[in-house]
Amino acid sequence: MEPLAFGRYTLLPGRGELQAAGGSPVALGPRATAVLMALIAARGSVVSQNSLLAHAWPGQDIHASNLRVQIAALRKALGEDRELIGTVAGRGYVFTGRLSAVPAAVPDSRMIRPCTGQLPFPMAELIGREAQLQDALARLERCRLLTLAGPGGIGKTQLALAMAHRTAALAAGSVAWAELADLRDGCGEQDVAKAVACALGLGAAAGVGAGLHVPATLASYIGEQPMLLVLDNCEHVADAVAGLVEVLQQRCPQLRLLATSRQPLLAAGETVWRVPPLAVPNPDVVDGAHLLQYSAVQLFVARVRAADSGFCPAPRVAAQIAAICRRLEGLPLAIELAAACVPALGVEQTAAGLDDMLRLLRRGRRNAPVRHQSMRAALDWSYALLAEPMRCALRHLATLPDGFSLEGAVAALAPQGLSSFEAIDALAGLVAHSLAQVDHSGTPPRYRLSTTTRAYALELRGGGEN
Structure with missing residues (x-):
């Protein structure tokens, strides 16, 4: 992604920075960069508020006040040239600058580590996870796609964030973070790719809103540069993420991907690591x-x-x-x-x-x-992603004691009209979605629901869902 020059300014899209001649770079952030790129791409035409929202927050329902914040940030960065971004009442915004040749001294943004500075900062200390952090980093070194899986609230995002910062500290290429939680359930590969492009600070440059195939453009941008790309909260768009990561893996040989999800992506080359709970003492420990x-x-x-x-x-x-x-x-x-x-x-x-x-x-x-x-909201999020047979299974398996067998599950679900195959498939789905746990230490395997999941499922039954 090449730099863009206008007037006395140079925009470095890959880094999300605006640099005035003789001045220091000003960090714009991925959203403001996406807005500015969309305005520049319009070449003097008015860009509507809705179009800019779609560029900067693809696939999300965002209030217009967020766009006004980004416009204000851009005008502040432009200082005395703030009028380069004009407001057209009732229609939108327009960029009035003229593109010029890029000064030769400006480095190619593809050689820059564009996203390390845009990593979210941890909100609190990561407690009791150093061993798991080292384990997960070692696994990531041995594969190109690692999915941290587990139930809501197990700490997937915090562990992934620690991994991203630890990797960034090693100066081993770019580290980028894409938050997918706000995407609509079931959106497509193109929408996920748009969200990733905006997280990389590309926006309109990657074809967002321009009818281009964004996954291919994104893969071309990443190319052969070493990068760790973190995709956070993938479970509700797992199919689309799986399609995107396969494209990126095929075309970006030095790209590694780290995903967090309540269910595996089922993508080619995926290694799934179930994030364990924190250590708890046995009842006989009293000191x-x-x-x-x-x-x-x-x-x-x-x-x-x-x-x-x-x-x-x-x-x-x-x-x-x-x-x-x-x-x-x-x-x-x-x-x-x-x-x-x-x-x-x-x-x-x-x-x-x-x-x-x-x-x-x-x-x-x-x-x-x-x-x-x-906890109810965390479980609501998971429950909403289940097909109806899995919902039925969750509600009725909650009545079984810990350590129930596959045969016991089939028997419990038969009165609900589920065949043996449907019952087994529903139980497997609950395991995949991190709502049921399986113990393979004995023969045959045994299943259980966690305390919080069981309480939730029993509450659903008590509320009239059968």
Whole structure:
């Protein structure tokens, strides 16, 4: 992707930077870069608000106020030349500059590490995951596509973010991050490719909104440069992501891909790694100091201390915390939501409230994604992605005890009209979607639902879904 020059400015799309002659580069960010590229591509024609929204936020339903923020950022970067971006009342915006030859001193953006500076910063310390981080990085070195899979709230995104920053620190090529959670369910390969192109700061340059085949353009841009591309929250667009990553793998020999998803992508060359829960102590561990060495307990204490810096659990309280973490089976989101209750309820009452855990675990961070603001919301997101036979299976398998067999599942689902094949297929789907767990240590394999998933499924049955 070549630089673009107009007036005294040079735009470096790959880096998302605007540089004035004799000045320092100004970071625009991927959205503002996409907006500016779309305006430039129009060559003096008015570009509507809706068209600019589609360029900068492909496949997403975004309020127009977000576009105004990006326009304001561009005008600020242009300073005294802010009038290069004009407003046409009731119609949209227009770029009034004229493109010129690029100065020879400007480096080719394809030789630049374009996206490392645009990685999201972790919101909190990653607790108890160093061993898993090293394991996942080692697996990524041995494959070209690694999918971190697991239930909602297991910590896939935070682990992927740590992997991305660790890789960026090694200076081994570009590192790019594409967030896919806001894409519509079931959107196509072209829409996913547009989102990735905008995350790379390409926007209109990759054919977004221009009718071009964006996956091919994206592959041409990446080419042979070494890059780690992270695709976060893929589960609702898994089919489209699978198609895109296969195109990129075929045409970009030095590209590595890291995906997070509640289900595998089922793409060629994919290695799936199930993210494990945090470590919880066995019931026979009672020493307070020993309990605090377990990562689940450490996370709980850290989150309580973030709200109450004086929190220092006595041995009896540490044992109650350990019991909470065991009951929540080391699931990080559930542990954080439980810890959020402690400043108001105390540890003992929080533990007692887990008898109605979906009602209790609903005080997430105010600005967290909706699907992470409560355990019910996290499970709603997964449930919405299930076909009806899998939904039926989830509701009825929740009545079975832990460690049920395949035959037991078939028998439980037969009264619901599912044949043996349909029941087996539905159970396999629940395993793939990280809503059921399978234990292969014995013969035959045994299945179970997690505590939170079981509570959710039983609530659905109680609400009249059969």
